[in-house]
Amino acid sequence: MADAAARLQELSEQFTALQKELQTAVESRQKLEAQKTENLGVQKEFSNLKEDETIYKLIGPVLLKQDKVEAESTVTGRLEFIGKEISRLENQIKSTQDKLEKKKADIIQAQAAAQAAAQAATPAQVTA
Template structure:
């Protein structure tokens, strides 16, 4: 019985670890999505600019003049990176969800077998 409880404790800890991992991944995914939306907004604003308009970049408390092609390539690079990170996190989330489901079924299976053993042990004690 102690072995059964130790196994249940281990499964429960693993399940909790996977849930925490999933929460962190979902939080990171949400932050990346917010950054993606912000950069898409900047990219959209670049489309509205005329060729002769000046772009400034805020660095600390200072606005510095920036070349348009540099600014656009920076934003495009960020969007590419963010998109790859979102894809990576989405696959990590799917893997973690699969692990959670597997642990959940292991826990249910262990609980069922423990209940069957307890019911079987109780019937034997009654018969004796």
């Protein structure tokens, strides 16, 4: 009986750890989605600029003049990186969700086994 309870406790702790892992991955994905939206806005602004307009990049407290081609390639590179990271995180989220479902099934099975063991240990009562 104590063995079943220990197994159930272990499975529960593993389930909780997987939930935390999932939450962290989802939060990271949300941050990346926000960055993607921001960079898409910047990219849209670049398309509205004329060739002779000046672009400045904020580095610390200083604004530095930047070439339009360089600025566009930087934003495009960021968007590619963000897209790959989002894809990686979505795969991680799917994998973690699958692990959670399996762990949930294991917990249900362990609970059923513990209940069966508890019932088997209890002597049958006869009602008169």
